[in-house]
Amino acid sequence: MAVSEVRRQLGRFGVYIPSGVLASTPVAILRKELARIERLGYGSVWTGETPPSVPVPSREAFALNGLMLAATEQLIVGAGIANISVRTPGAMHTGAATLAEAYPGRFLLGLGGQSGERPLTHLSDYLDAMDEAARHVSPLPGSDYHRVLAALGPRGHRLARTRTDGVHPFLQPVAHTAAARAASGPDPLVIPHQAITLDANAEAARSLLRTVFDLGAGAPDSPYVTNYRRLGYSETEIAERSDRLMDDLLAWGDETAVIARLHAHLDAGADHVLIHPFASGLSHAVDQLERLAPLR
Secondary structure (H helix, E strand, C coil): CCHHHHHHHHCCEEEECCHHHHHCCCHHHHHHHHHHHHHCCCCEEEECCCCCCCCCCCCCHHHHHHHHHHCCCCCEEEEEEEECCCCCHHHHHHHHHHHHHHCCCCEEEEEECCCCCCHHHHHHHHHHHHHHHHHHHCCCCCCCCEEEECCCCHHHHHHHHHHCCEECCCCCCHHHHHHHHHHHCCCCEECCEEEEECCCCHHHHHHHHHHHHHHHHCCCCCHHHHHHHHCCCCHHHHHCCCHHHHHHHEEECCHHHHHHHHHHHHHCCCCCEEEEECCCCHHHHHHHHHHHHHHC
């Protein structure tokens, strides 16, 4: 399927649900809420995967993606991301290819999780090995699938432009969406993540994101922090989790305010924006999505 057709199928808005929320949700409830997301008219649902070193609950990415595909009829399901540190390139290819064959046109593979020295070289080598597996080691019938990278900086964007079908940046401001589109050019997919909470209390909303930062996203050596510096946020703003930084990363307030932020990403060049409701559980998250659905 051409990228242009994927773009059409995705529509403007999808959903991101953290792996920890899905891991703590019984499968029967998970199926029910995924079907509810589909009925609300969202074009996709995505979830991520944490490495074993991170002490939070997490289901295996491809098993969970298969469950999500089986629970819905038309939704595109995205791995955002399947972590390259937890499986070999051959296993990554065969997992993605199996889902793509079983659910044609409904699976997108997001890749990331590289770390250590020269992470982009590592990721490029990993893509090479995936391609080798697809051609010679583990070719599978009907197994075409699209790949996007969790790329944040300009070198990552260039790699995504030449080796994949686009980028899926996480926890970045609207300014980053504009930068990603400029670096990617007009054709690749740009699928940003946007955290939201339908809470008009500024301090309560910001405290939710500050908690996420304290769990690791705000660490000085985090790739997110590296990119905030690149975008012009000061060391003080990052270290103190300033109101400006929190407000640029988290869309909070009433439905109109949140929808305005989502549209700002589209205006900046996004093809499809993933809405991540900060919520105490999956049902509560879908309640927020239901409140937004009529205004999209």
